[in-house]
Amino acid sequence: MRVIVFVKATEDSEQGTMPAGWASEMMAAMGRFNDELRDAGILLMADGLKPTSQAKRVAFDGPGRTVIDGPFAETRELVAGFWLWDVKDMDEAVAWVRRCPNPMPGPSEIEIRPFNEAADLP
Amino acid sequence: MTAGETHRAIEAVFRIERARLIAGLARLVRNIDLAEELAQDALVIALSVWPRTGVPANPGAWLMTAAKRRAIDAIRRGKMRERKHGEIARELEGAFDGAAEAVELAVHDDPGDELLGLIFTACHPVLSADTRAALTLRVVGGLTTDEIARAFLSSEATIAQRIVRAKKTIAKAGPGFETPRGAERAARLPSVLEVIYLIFNEGYAATAGDDPVRPSLCLEAQRLGRVLAGLTPEDAPENAEVFGLLALMEIQASRLAARIGPDGDLIPLPEQNRVRWDQLLIRRGLDALARAEALGGDGPYVLQAALAACHARARSAADTDWPSIAALYDRLRAVAPSPVVDLNRAIAHSMAFGPEAGLRLVDEIADAAALRSYAPLPAARGDFLFRAGRLAEARSEFEAAAKLTRNAREAAFLLARAGACD
Numbered sequence: 368m369r370v371i372v373f374v375k376a377t378e379d380s381e382q383g384t385m386p387a388g389w390a391s392e393m394m395a396a397m398g399r400f401n402d403e404l405r406d407a408g409i410l411l412m413a414d415g416l417k418p419t420s421q422a423k424r425v426a427f428d429g430p431g432r433t434v435i436d437g438p439f440a441e442t443r444e445l446v447a448g449f450w451l452w453d454v455k456d457m458d459e460a461v462a463w464v465r466r467c468p469n470p471m472p473g474p475s476e477i478e479i480r481p482f483n484e485a486a487d488l489p
Numbered sequence: 490m491t492a493g494e495t496h497r498a499i500e501a502v503f504r505i506e507r508a509r510l511i512a513g514l515a516r517l518v519r520n521i522d523l524a525e526e527l528a529q530d531a532l533v534i535a536l537s538v539w540p541r542t543g544v545p546a547n548p549g550a551w552l553m554t555a556a557k558r559r560a561i562d563a564i565r566r567g568k569m570r571e572r573k574h575g576e577i578a579r580e581l582e583g584a585f586d587g588a589a590e591a592v593e594l595a596v597h598d599d600p601g602d603e604l605l606g607l608i609f610t611a612c613h614p615v616l617s618a619d620t621r622a623a624l625t626l627r628v629v630g631g632l633t634t635d636e637i638a639r640a641f642l643s644s645e646a647t648i649a650q651r652i653v654r655a656k657k658t659i660a661k662a663g664p665g666f667e668t669p670r671g672a673e674r675a676a677r678l679p680s681v682l683e684v685i686y687l688i689f690n691e692g693y694a695a696t697a698g699d700d701p702v703r704p705s706l707c708l709e710a711q712r713l714g715r716v717l718a719g720l721t722p723e724d725a726p727e728n729a730e731v732f733g734l735l736a737l738m739e740i741q742a743s744r745l746a747a748r749i750g751p752d753g754d755l756i757p758l759p760e761q762n763r764v765r766w767d768q769l770l771i772r773r774g775l776d777a778l779a780r781a782e783a784l785g786g787d788g789p790y791v792l793q794a795a796l797a798a799c800h801a802r803a804r805s806a807a808d809t810d811w812p813s814i815a816a817l818y819d820r821l822r823a824v825a826p827s828p829v830v831d832l833n834r835a836i837a838h839s840m841a842f843g844p845e846a847g848l849r850l851v852d853e854i855a856d857a858a859a860l861r862s863y864a865p866l867p868a869a870r871g872d873f874l875f876r877a878g879r880l881a882e883a884r885s886e887f888e889a890a891a892k893l894t895r896n897a898r899e900a901a902f903l904l905a906r907a908g909a910c911d
Contacts, residue, residue, distance in 0.1 A: 406601065407505065408715035411769055451769065453708060458501035465502075465544065 376445035396468035512607035729786025736794035739774030811841035884910035
Protein backbone atom coordinates (compact mmCIF):
# COMPACT_ATOMS: atom_id res chain seq x y z
CA MET A 368 0.00 0.00 0.00
CA ARG A 369 1.10 3.54 -0.60
CA VAL A 370 1.19 6.05 2.26
CA ILE A 371 2.05 9.72 2.51
CA VAL A 372 3.88 10.60 5.69
CA PHE A 373 3.59 14.22 6.81
CA VAL A 374 6.05 15.97 9.07
CA LYS A 375 3.85 18.51 10.85
CA ALA A 376 5.09 22.06 11.21
CA THR A 377 6.08 23.70 14.50
CA GLU A 378 6.65 27.32 15.51
CA ASP A 379 10.35 26.76 14.81
CA SER A 380 9.85 25.31 11.33
CA GLU A 381 7.37 28.05 10.44
CA GLN A 382 9.81 30.76 11.52
CA GLY A 383 12.68 28.97 9.84
CA THR A 384 14.72 29.29 13.02
CA MET A 385 16.51 26.03 13.73
CA PRO A 386 19.52 26.01 16.07
CA ALA A 387 22.52 25.63 13.69
CA GLY A 388 24.27 22.78 15.54
CA TRP A 389 21.01 20.92 16.01
CA ALA A 390 20.04 21.33 12.34
CA SER A 391 23.25 19.81 10.95
CA GLU A 392 23.02 16.87 13.35
CA MET A 393 19.37 16.30 12.47
CA MET A 394 20.09 16.48 8.73
CA ALA A 395 22.81 13.84 9.12
CA ALA A 396 20.49 11.57 11.12
CA MET A 397 17.67 12.14 8.62
CA GLY A 398 20.05 11.28 5.77
CA ARG A 399 20.82 7.94 7.45
CA PHE A 400 17.11 7.31 7.98
CA ASN A 401 16.39 8.03 4.31
CA ASP A 402 19.21 5.65 3.33
CA GLU A 403 17.53 2.95 5.42
CA LEU A 404 14.18 3.62 3.76
CA ARG A 405 15.79 3.41 0.34
CA ASP A 406 17.72 0.23 1.19
CA ALA A 407 14.45 -1.38 2.33
CA GLY A 408 12.92 -0.58 -1.05
CA ILE A 409 10.01 1.43 0.38
CA LEU A 410 11.06 5.05 -0.33
CA LEU A 411 9.33 6.54 -3.38
CA MET A 412 9.88 10.22 -2.71
CA ALA A 413 10.93 12.61 0.05
CA ASP A 414 10.93 16.38 0.27
CA GLY A 415 10.89 19.26 2.70
CA LEU A 416 8.68 22.31 2.26
CA LYS A 417 9.35 26.00 2.79
CA PRO A 418 7.48 27.70 5.68
CA THR A 419 3.94 28.84 4.87
CA SER A 420 5.19 32.45 4.71
CA GLN A 421 6.07 31.35 1.13
CA ALA A 422 2.71 29.63 0.59
CA LYS A 423 -0.58 30.67 -0.92
CA ARG A 424 -4.08 29.32 -0.54
CA VAL A 425 -6.98 29.58 -2.94
CA ALA A 426 -10.29 29.66 -1.09
CA PHE A 427 -13.38 28.34 -2.94
CA ASP A 428 -16.92 29.51 -2.32
CA GLY A 429 -19.29 28.48 -5.09
CA PRO A 430 -17.99 30.28 -8.18
CA GLY A 431 -15.78 32.60 -6.07
CA ARG A 432 -11.99 32.19 -5.79
CA THR A 433 -9.97 34.18 -3.25
CA VAL A 434 -6.19 33.98 -3.01
CA ILE A 435 -4.85 34.10 0.56
CA ASP A 436 -1.17 34.76 1.23
CA GLY A 437 0.71 32.89 3.97
CA PRO A 438 1.85 32.58 6.65
CA PHE A 439 -1.04 30.61 8.07
CA ALA A 440 -1.99 30.56 11.71
CA GLU A 441 -2.90 26.99 12.63
CA THR A 442 0.77 25.91 12.91
CA ARG A 443 0.15 22.39 14.24
CA GLU A 444 -1.98 21.51 11.22
CA LEU A 445 0.56 22.70 8.65
CA VAL A 446 2.93 20.39 6.80
CA ALA A 447 6.70 20.95 6.84
CA GLY A 448 7.76 17.95 4.77
CA PHE A 449 6.62 14.58 3.48
CA TRP A 450 7.58 11.15 2.20
CA LEU A 451 5.79 8.74 -0.11
CA TRP A 452 6.33 5.12 0.90
CA ASP A 453 5.29 1.71 -0.42
CA VAL A 454 4.66 -0.44 2.66
CA LYS A 455 2.83 -3.69 3.36
CA ASP A 456 0.48 -2.24 5.96
CA MET A 457 0.02 0.57 8.49
CA ASP A 458 1.89 -1.40 11.17
CA GLU A 459 4.99 -1.34 8.99
CA ALA A 460 4.57 2.39 8.32
CA VAL A 461 4.26 3.09 12.06
CA ALA A 462 7.33 0.96 12.80
CA TRP A 463 9.34 3.03 10.30
CA VAL A 464 8.08 6.36 11.64
CA ARG A 465 8.99 5.32 15.19
CA ARG A 466 12.63 5.03 14.16
CA CYS A 467 12.68 8.40 12.40
CA PRO A 468 14.82 11.01 14.17
CA ASN A 469 12.74 13.81 15.70
CA PRO A 470 12.58 16.25 12.77
CA MET A 471 12.15 19.27 15.07
CA PRO A 472 14.13 20.67 18.01
CA GLY A 473 11.06 20.49 20.27
CA PRO A 474 8.02 18.21 20.44
CA SER A 475 6.68 17.37 16.99
CA GLU A 476 4.30 15.07 15.17
CA ILE A 477 4.39 12.88 12.07
CA GLU A 478 1.12 11.79 10.46
CA ILE A 479 0.67 8.72 8.21
CA ARG A 480 -2.14 8.77 5.64
CA PRO A 481 -2.86 5.75 3.45
CA PHE A 482 -3.77 6.37 -0.19
CA ASN A 483 -7.15 5.39 -1.57
CA GLU A 484 -6.73 2.10 -3.41
CA ALA A 485 -8.70 1.13 -6.51
CA ALA A 486 -10.78 -1.20 -4.30
CA ASP A 487 -11.82 1.71 -2.03
CA LEU A 488 -13.27 3.80 -4.85
CA PRO A 489 -17.02 3.60 -5.56
CA MET B 490 -1.37 0.17 23.87
CA THR B 491 -3.16 -3.12 24.45
CA ALA B 492 -1.15 -6.34 24.56
CA GLY B 493 -2.40 -7.15 21.06
CA GLU B 494 -1.28 -3.79 19.68
CA THR B 495 2.13 -4.12 21.32
CA HIS B 496 2.46 -7.58 19.80
CA ARG B 497 1.62 -6.26 16.33
CA ALA B 498 4.01 -3.31 16.70
CA ILE B 499 6.85 -5.68 17.62
CA GLU B 500 6.05 -7.99 14.72
CA ALA B 501 6.17 -4.99 12.36
CA VAL B 502 9.65 -4.10 13.65
CA PHE B 503 10.67 -7.73 13.22
CA ARG B 504 9.40 -7.81 9.62
CA ILE B 505 11.59 -4.82 8.79
CA GLU B 506 14.67 -6.54 10.25
CA ARG B 507 13.90 -10.13 9.28
CA ALA B 508 15.69 -10.47 5.93
CA ARG B 509 18.90 -8.82 7.12
CA LEU B 510 18.75 -10.87 10.32
CA ILE B 511 18.44 -14.14 8.42
CA ALA B 512 21.14 -13.03 5.99
CA GLY B 513 23.62 -12.31 8.80
CA LEU B 514 22.75 -15.52 10.64
CA ALA B 515 22.89 -17.67 7.49
CA ARG B 516 26.41 -16.46 6.77
CA LEU B 517 27.36 -17.26 10.35
CA VAL B 518 25.81 -20.71 10.74
CA ARG B 519 25.92 -21.67 7.02
CA ASN B 520 22.37 -22.97 7.06
CA ILE B 521 19.22 -21.13 5.95
CA ASP B 522 16.88 -23.35 7.97
CA LEU B 523 18.76 -22.78 11.20
CA ALA B 524 19.07 -19.06 10.44
CA GLU B 525 15.29 -18.80 10.01
CA GLU B 526 14.76 -20.73 13.25
CA LEU B 527 17.18 -18.51 15.17
CA ALA B 528 15.52 -15.37 13.80
CA GLN B 529 12.14 -16.70 14.91
CA ASP B 530 13.59 -17.43 18.36
CA ALA B 531 14.81 -13.83 18.51
CA LEU B 532 11.28 -12.63 17.77
CA VAL B 533 9.90 -14.77 20.60
CA ILE B 534 12.45 -13.25 22.98
CA ALA B 535 11.62 -9.73 21.76
CA LEU B 536 7.93 -10.39 22.32
CA SER B 537 8.63 -11.24 25.94
CA VAL B 538 11.17 -8.47 26.65
CA TRP B 539 10.15 -5.43 24.58
CA PRO B 540 6.69 -4.93 26.14
CA ARG B 541 8.59 -4.21 29.40
CA THR B 542 11.64 -2.36 28.07
CA GLY B 543 10.23 -0.74 24.94
CA VAL B 544 11.70 -1.26 21.47
CA PRO B 545 15.49 -0.75 21.70
CA ALA B 546 17.19 2.08 19.77
CA ASN B 547 18.81 -0.37 17.34
CA PRO B 548 16.33 -3.24 17.09
CA GLY B 549 18.30 -4.98 14.31
CA ALA B 550 21.42 -5.25 16.46
CA TRP B 551 19.35 -6.33 19.47
CA LEU B 552 17.64 -9.13 17.54
CA MET B 553 20.96 -10.25 16.05
CA THR B 554 22.53 -10.46 19.51
CA ALA B 555 19.55 -12.41 20.86
CA ALA B 556 19.68 -14.81 17.90
CA LYS B 557 23.43 -15.38 18.31
CA ARG B 558 22.95 -16.17 22.01
CA ARG B 559 20.38 -18.77 20.96
CA ALA B 560 22.87 -20.16 18.47
CA ILE B 561 25.46 -20.60 21.22
CA ASP B 562 22.86 -22.25 23.47
CA ALA B 563 21.94 -24.59 20.66
CA ILE B 564 25.58 -25.51 20.09
CA ARG B 565 26.10 -26.13 23.80
CA ARG B 566 23.05 -28.37 23.91
CA GLY B 567 24.54 -30.26 21.01
CA LYS B 568 21.58 -29.60 18.75
CA MET B 569 23.70 -28.63 15.78
CA ARG B 570 25.22 -31.87 14.68
CA GLU B 571 26.74 -30.77 11.43
CA ARG B 572 30.40 -30.17 10.80
CA LYS B 573 32.24 -27.00 11.74
CA HIS B 574 30.32 -26.57 14.97
CA GLY B 575 33.36 -26.09 17.10
CA GLU B 576 34.59 -23.47 14.70
CA ILE B 577 31.31 -21.55 14.66
CA ALA B 578 31.04 -21.77 18.43
CA ARG B 579 34.54 -20.37 18.88
CA GLU B 580 33.78 -17.55 16.49
CA LEU B 581 30.58 -16.72 18.31
CA GLU B 582 32.10 -16.94 21.79
CA GLY B 583 34.92 -14.67 20.77
CA ALA B 584 32.39 -12.22 19.47
CA PHE B 585 30.52 -12.25 22.76
CA ASP B 586 33.47 -10.99 24.79
CA GLY B 587 32.46 -7.40 24.05
CA ALA B 588 29.29 -5.42 24.40
CA ALA B 589 26.36 -5.84 22.06
CA GLU B 590 27.63 -3.00 19.90
CA ALA B 591 31.02 -4.64 19.57
CA VAL B 592 29.36 -7.87 18.48
CA GLU B 593 27.50 -5.89 15.91
CA LEU B 594 30.72 -4.42 14.54
CA ALA B 595 32.62 -7.69 14.68
CA VAL B 596 30.26 -10.03 12.91
CA HIS B 597 27.51 -7.98 11.34
CA ASP B 598 29.78 -5.52 9.63
CA ASP B 599 28.10 -5.18 6.25
CA PRO B 600 24.39 -5.99 6.43
CA GLY B 601 23.90 -4.88 2.82
CA ASP B 602 26.46 -7.37 1.55
CA GLU B 603 24.98 -10.10 3.74
CA LEU B 604 21.52 -9.45 2.34
CA LEU B 605 22.88 -9.50 -1.19
CA GLY B 606 24.58 -12.82 -0.37
CA LEU B 607 21.26 -14.25 0.83
CA ILE B 608 19.49 -13.09 -2.36
CA PHE B 609 22.18 -14.71 -4.54
CA THR B 610 21.99 -17.91 -2.45
CA ALA B 611 18.19 -18.15 -2.65
CA CYS B 612 18.44 -17.54 -6.41
CA HIS B 613 21.25 -20.04 -6.97
CA PRO B 614 21.10 -21.53 -10.47
CA VAL B 615 21.21 -25.10 -9.06
CA LEU B 616 17.54 -24.50 -8.20
CA SER B 617 14.67 -24.30 -10.72
CA ALA B 618 13.26 -20.83 -11.36
CA ASP B 619 10.00 -21.61 -9.53
CA THR B 620 11.91 -22.94 -6.54
CA ARG B 621 14.16 -19.88 -6.49
CA ALA B 622 11.07 -17.68 -6.51
CA ALA B 623 9.43 -19.55 -3.62
CA LEU B 624 12.63 -19.53 -1.53
CA THR B 625 13.29 -15.84 -2.23
CA LEU B 626 9.74 -14.87 -1.26
CA ARG B 627 10.11 -16.94 1.93
CA VAL B 628 13.53 -15.89 3.22
CA VAL B 629 13.94 -12.42 1.68
CA GLY B 630 10.31 -11.29 1.26
CA GLY B 631 9.13 -12.86 4.52
CA LEU B 632 5.98 -14.37 2.97
CA THR B 633 4.49 -17.42 4.67
CA THR B 634 4.33 -20.72 2.78
CA ASP B 635 0.54 -20.28 2.67
CA GLU B 636 0.91 -16.88 0.99
CA ILE B 637 3.44 -18.26 -1.49
CA ALA B 638 1.13 -21.18 -2.29
CA ARG B 639 -1.75 -18.79 -2.97
CA ALA B 640 0.54 -16.60 -5.06
CA PHE B 641 1.55 -19.50 -7.30
CA LEU B 642 -1.89 -21.16 -7.30
CA SER B 643 -0.35 -24.17 -5.60
CA SER B 644 -0.93 -26.07 -2.37
CA GLU B 645 0.80 -25.14 0.86
CA ALA B 646 2.19 -28.68 1.17
CA THR B 647 3.75 -28.49 -2.30
CA ILE B 648 5.40 -25.15 -1.59
CA ALA B 649 6.59 -26.22 1.86
CA GLN B 650 8.13 -29.35 0.37
CA ARG B 651 9.74 -27.35 -2.43
CA ILE B 652 11.33 -24.98 0.07
CA VAL B 653 12.61 -27.83 2.26
CA ARG B 654 14.18 -29.50 -0.77
CA ALA B 655 15.68 -26.22 -1.93
CA LYS B 656 17.35 -25.67 1.43
CA LYS B 657 18.77 -29.22 1.29
CA THR B 658 20.04 -28.69 -2.24
CA ILE B 659 21.76 -25.49 -1.19
CA ALA B 660 23.30 -27.17 1.85
CA LYS B 661 24.56 -30.04 -0.33
CA ALA B 662 25.81 -27.90 -3.19
CA GLY B 663 27.52 -25.73 -0.61
CA PRO B 664 27.40 -22.52 -2.65
CA GLY B 665 28.09 -20.64 0.57
CA PHE B 666 26.37 -17.47 1.58
CA GLU B 667 28.92 -15.04 0.28
CA THR B 668 28.07 -12.50 -2.38
CA PRO B 669 29.69 -13.77 -5.58
CA ARG B 670 32.28 -11.43 -7.09
CA GLY B 671 33.63 -10.69 -10.53
CA ALA B 672 32.94 -13.18 -13.28
CA GLU B 673 30.95 -15.47 -10.98
CA ARG B 674 28.69 -12.58 -10.01
CA ALA B 675 28.10 -11.69 -13.65
CA ALA B 676 27.27 -15.33 -14.39
CA ARG B 677 24.81 -15.66 -11.51
CA LEU B 678 23.10 -12.27 -11.82
CA PRO B 679 20.69 -13.37 -14.60
CA SER B 680 19.19 -16.07 -12.37
CA VAL B 681 18.49 -13.42 -9.70
CA LEU B 682 16.88 -11.05 -12.20
CA GLU B 683 14.86 -13.87 -13.75
CA VAL B 684 13.36 -14.73 -10.35
CA ILE B 685 12.43 -11.14 -9.54
CA TYR B 686 10.75 -10.71 -12.93
CA LEU B 687 8.99 -14.05 -12.58
CA ILE B 688 7.53 -12.88 -9.24
CA PHE B 689 6.50 -9.58 -10.84
CA ASN B 690 4.77 -11.31 -13.75
CA GLU B 691 2.86 -13.65 -11.45
CA GLY B 692 1.39 -10.52 -9.90
CA TYR B 693 0.90 -8.75 -13.21
CA ALA B 694 -1.02 -11.71 -14.64
CA ALA B 695 -3.49 -11.64 -11.74
CA THR B 696 -6.57 -9.52 -12.30
CA ALA B 697 -8.81 -7.70 -9.86
CA GLY B 698 -11.15 -9.88 -7.82
CA ASP B 699 -8.59 -12.65 -7.49
CA ASP B 700 -6.82 -13.35 -4.23
CA PRO B 701 -5.16 -10.05 -3.20
CA VAL B 702 -1.93 -11.94 -2.54
CA ARG B 703 -1.28 -12.24 -6.25
CA PRO B 704 -1.39 -8.56 -7.30
CA SER B 705 0.75 -7.73 -4.24
CA LEU B 706 3.51 -9.84 -5.82
CA CYS B 707 4.19 -6.89 -8.14
CA LEU B 708 4.99 -4.73 -5.15
CA GLU B 709 7.05 -7.53 -3.64
CA ALA B 710 9.12 -7.79 -6.83
CA GLN B 711 9.47 -4.00 -7.09
CA ARG B 712 10.77 -3.93 -3.53
CA LEU B 713 13.25 -6.71 -4.29
CA GLY B 714 14.32 -4.86 -7.43
CA ARG B 715 14.78 -1.60 -5.50
CA VAL B 716 16.73 -3.35 -2.75
CA LEU B 717 18.95 -5.06 -5.33
CA ALA B 718 19.48 -1.79 -7.23
CA GLY B 719 20.37 -0.06 -3.95
CA LEU B 720 23.04 -2.69 -3.30
CA THR B 721 24.38 -2.70 -6.86
CA PRO B 722 27.35 -0.51 -7.73
CA GLU B 723 26.91 1.58 -10.86
CA ASP B 724 30.33 0.75 -12.21
CA ALA B 725 30.12 -2.35 -14.38
CA PRO B 726 28.21 -2.73 -17.66
CA GLU B 727 26.73 -6.08 -16.54
CA ASN B 728 24.96 -4.23 -13.69
CA ALA B 729 22.94 -2.25 -16.23
CA GLU B 730 20.42 -5.08 -16.36
CA VAL B 731 19.65 -4.61 -12.61
CA PHE B 732 18.55 -1.04 -13.30
CA GLY B 733 16.90 -2.12 -16.55
CA LEU B 734 14.75 -4.68 -14.72
CA LEU B 735 13.83 -2.13 -12.05
CA ALA B 736 12.87 0.39 -14.76
CA LEU B 737 10.80 -2.22 -16.58
CA MET B 738 8.89 -3.18 -13.43
CA GLU B 739 8.29 0.41 -12.28
CA ILE B 740 6.93 1.44 -15.69
CA GLN B 741 4.79 -1.67 -16.11
CA ALA B 742 3.44 -1.23 -12.56
CA SER B 743 2.55 2.38 -13.40
CA ARG B 744 -0.25 0.97 -15.59
CA LEU B 745 -1.70 -1.45 -13.02
CA ALA B 746 -4.70 0.74 -12.20
CA ALA B 747 -5.41 1.59 -15.86
CA ARG B 748 -5.23 -1.89 -17.34
CA ILE B 749 -8.28 -3.43 -15.67
CA GLY B 750 -11.77 -2.31 -16.63
CA PRO B 751 -14.74 -2.04 -14.27
CA ASP B 752 -15.86 -5.51 -15.40
CA GLY B 753 -12.45 -6.98 -14.52
CA ASP B 754 -11.37 -7.33 -18.16
CA LEU B 755 -7.88 -6.40 -19.30
CA ILE B 756 -7.74 -3.15 -21.27
CA PRO B 757 -5.08 -3.18 -24.03
CA LEU B 758 -2.43 -0.49 -23.79
CA PRO B 759 -3.63 1.79 -26.65
CA GLU B 760 -7.11 1.99 -25.09
CA GLN B 761 -5.99 2.69 -21.52
CA ASN B 762 -6.88 5.98 -19.86
CA ARG B 763 -3.38 7.45 -19.54
CA VAL B 764 -4.49 9.84 -16.81
CA ARG B 765 -4.62 6.77 -14.59
CA TRP B 766 -0.99 5.88 -15.23
CA ASP B 767 1.07 6.41 -12.09
CA GLN B 768 3.40 9.30 -12.97
CA LEU B 769 5.55 8.77 -9.86
CA LEU B 770 6.37 5.20 -10.90
CA ILE B 771 6.95 6.32 -14.49
CA ARG B 772 9.45 8.91 -13.27
CA ARG B 773 11.19 6.35 -11.08
CA GLY B 774 11.27 3.96 -14.03
CA LEU B 775 12.73 6.58 -16.36
CA ASP B 776 15.39 7.44 -13.74
CA ALA B 777 16.37 3.78 -13.42
CA LEU B 778 16.45 3.46 -17.22
CA ALA B 779 18.76 6.48 -17.46
CA ARG B 780 21.13 4.81 -14.98
CA ALA B 781 21.05 1.60 -17.03
CA GLU B 782 21.72 3.45 -20.25
CA ALA B 783 24.57 5.41 -18.63
CA LEU B 784 26.23 2.01 -18.06
CA GLY B 785 25.85 1.27 -21.75
CA GLY B 786 23.10 -1.27 -21.06
CA ASP B 787 21.82 -3.11 -24.13
CA GLY B 788 20.50 -6.32 -22.56
CA PRO B 789 16.95 -7.69 -22.74
CA TYR B 790 15.70 -5.93 -19.58
CA VAL B 791 17.15 -2.56 -20.58
CA LEU B 792 15.63 -2.87 -24.06
CA GLN B 793 12.23 -3.93 -22.72
CA ALA B 794 12.35 -1.03 -20.26
CA ALA B 795 13.19 1.34 -23.11
CA LEU B 796 10.17 -0.02 -25.01
CA ALA B 797 7.93 0.49 -21.98
CA ALA B 798 9.38 4.00 -21.63
CA CYS B 799 8.41 4.88 -25.22
CA HIS B 800 4.78 4.15 -24.34
CA ALA B 801 5.08 5.89 -20.95
CA ARG B 802 6.36 9.09 -22.58
CA ALA B 803 3.51 9.24 -25.15
CA ARG B 804 0.70 11.51 -23.97
CA SER B 805 -1.76 9.62 -26.17
CA ALA B 806 -1.63 6.43 -28.23
CA ALA B 807 -1.38 8.58 -31.37
CA ASP B 808 1.74 10.32 -30.00
CA THR B 809 3.63 7.02 -29.72
CA ASP B 810 7.15 7.13 -31.15
CA TRP B 811 6.80 4.01 -33.35
CA PRO B 812 10.11 4.40 -35.25
CA SER B 813 11.99 4.25 -31.91
CA ILE B 814 9.92 1.24 -30.84
CA ALA B 815 10.63 -0.51 -34.16
CA ALA B 816 14.38 0.14 -33.72
CA LEU B 817 14.28 -1.21 -30.13
CA TYR B 818 12.53 -4.40 -31.33
CA ASP B 819 15.27 -4.83 -33.96
CA ARG B 820 17.83 -4.76 -31.14
CA LEU B 821 15.75 -6.92 -28.78
CA ARG B 822 15.42 -9.53 -31.53
CA ALA B 823 19.22 -9.67 -31.75
CA VAL B 824 19.82 -10.21 -27.99
CA ALA B 825 16.69 -12.18 -27.02
CA PRO B 826 15.14 -13.74 -30.11
CA SER B 827 11.66 -15.25 -29.75
CA PRO B 828 8.63 -15.63 -32.04
CA VAL B 829 6.61 -13.25 -29.84
CA VAL B 830 9.32 -10.59 -30.13
CA ASP B 831 9.27 -11.14 -33.91
CA LEU B 832 5.52 -10.60 -34.01
CA ASN B 833 5.68 -7.46 -31.88
CA ARG B 834 8.50 -6.24 -34.09
CA ALA B 835 6.28 -6.68 -37.15
CA ILE B 836 3.48 -4.71 -35.44
CA ALA B 837 5.92 -1.92 -34.48
CA HIS B 838 7.26 -1.74 -38.05
CA SER B 839 3.70 -1.59 -39.43
CA MET B 840 2.92 1.34 -37.12
CA ALA B 841 6.18 3.11 -37.98
CA PHE B 842 6.51 2.40 -41.71
CA GLY B 843 3.09 1.25 -42.91
CA PRO B 844 1.14 -2.01 -43.24
CA GLU B 845 3.35 -3.40 -46.05
CA ALA B 846 6.41 -3.30 -43.77
CA GLY B 847 4.43 -5.23 -41.16
CA LEU B 848 3.22 -7.79 -43.72
CA ARG B 849 6.75 -8.40 -44.98
CA LEU B 850 8.00 -9.17 -41.46
CA VAL B 851 5.00 -11.20 -40.37
CA ASP B 852 5.21 -13.38 -43.48
CA GLU B 853 8.81 -14.24 -42.53
CA ILE B 854 7.62 -15.76 -39.25
CA ALA B 855 4.23 -17.18 -40.28
CA ASP B 856 5.63 -20.72 -40.24
CA ALA B 857 7.12 -20.56 -36.73
CA ALA B 858 5.79 -23.56 -34.81
CA ALA B 859 5.33 -21.52 -31.63
CA LEU B 860 2.93 -19.16 -33.42
CA ARG B 861 0.87 -21.79 -35.26
CA SER B 862 -2.23 -21.47 -33.11
CA TYR B 863 -1.38 -18.07 -31.61
CA ALA B 864 -4.37 -15.75 -32.15
CA PRO B 865 -2.35 -12.50 -32.10
CA LEU B 866 -0.54 -13.57 -35.32
CA PRO B 867 -3.61 -13.68 -37.63
CA ALA B 868 -5.06 -10.71 -35.70
CA ALA B 869 -1.97 -8.63 -36.53
CA ARG B 870 -1.90 -9.88 -40.12
CA GLY B 871 -5.60 -9.02 -40.47
CA ASP B 872 -4.89 -5.52 -39.20
CA PHE B 873 -2.03 -5.02 -41.71
CA LEU B 874 -4.19 -6.29 -44.61
CA PHE B 875 -7.13 -4.12 -43.52
CA ARG B 876 -4.93 -1.03 -43.44
CA ALA B 877 -3.49 -2.00 -46.86
CA GLY B 878 -7.04 -2.11 -48.27
CA ARG B 879 -6.99 -5.90 -48.88
CA LEU B 880 -10.33 -6.38 -47.12
CA ALA B 881 -11.30 -9.92 -48.19
CA GLU B 882 -7.97 -11.32 -47.00
CA ALA B 883 -8.22 -9.25 -43.80
CA ARG B 884 -11.65 -10.71 -43.07
CA SER B 885 -10.45 -14.32 -43.22
CA GLU B 886 -7.47 -13.49 -40.93
CA PHE B 887 -9.77 -11.87 -38.33
CA GLU B 888 -12.10 -14.87 -38.50
CA ALA B 889 -9.17 -17.26 -38.06
CA ALA B 890 -7.94 -15.25 -35.06
CA ALA B 891 -11.43 -15.26 -33.50
CA LYS B 892 -11.47 -19.08 -33.72
CA LEU B 893 -8.08 -19.34 -32.02
CA THR B 894 -8.61 -17.07 -29.03
CA ARG B 895 -10.07 -18.47 -25.81
CA ASN B 896 -11.13 -15.04 -24.60
CA ALA B 897 -14.79 -14.34 -25.43
CA ARG B 898 -14.39 -10.55 -25.37
CA GLU B 899 -11.42 -10.72 -27.72
CA ALA B 900 -13.30 -13.08 -30.04
CA ALA B 901 -16.22 -10.64 -30.22
CA PHE B 902 -13.81 -7.80 -30.98
CA LEU B 903 -12.13 -9.79 -33.79
CA LEU B 904 -15.48 -10.80 -35.31
CA ALA B 905 -16.54 -7.16 -35.27
CA ARG B 906 -13.36 -6.30 -37.16
CA ALA B 907 -14.14 -9.09 -39.66
CA GLY B 908 -17.63 -7.64 -40.06
CA ALA B 909 -16.12 -4.23 -40.85
CA CYS B 910 -14.28 -5.69 -43.87
CA ASP B 911 -17.02 -4.89 -46.37
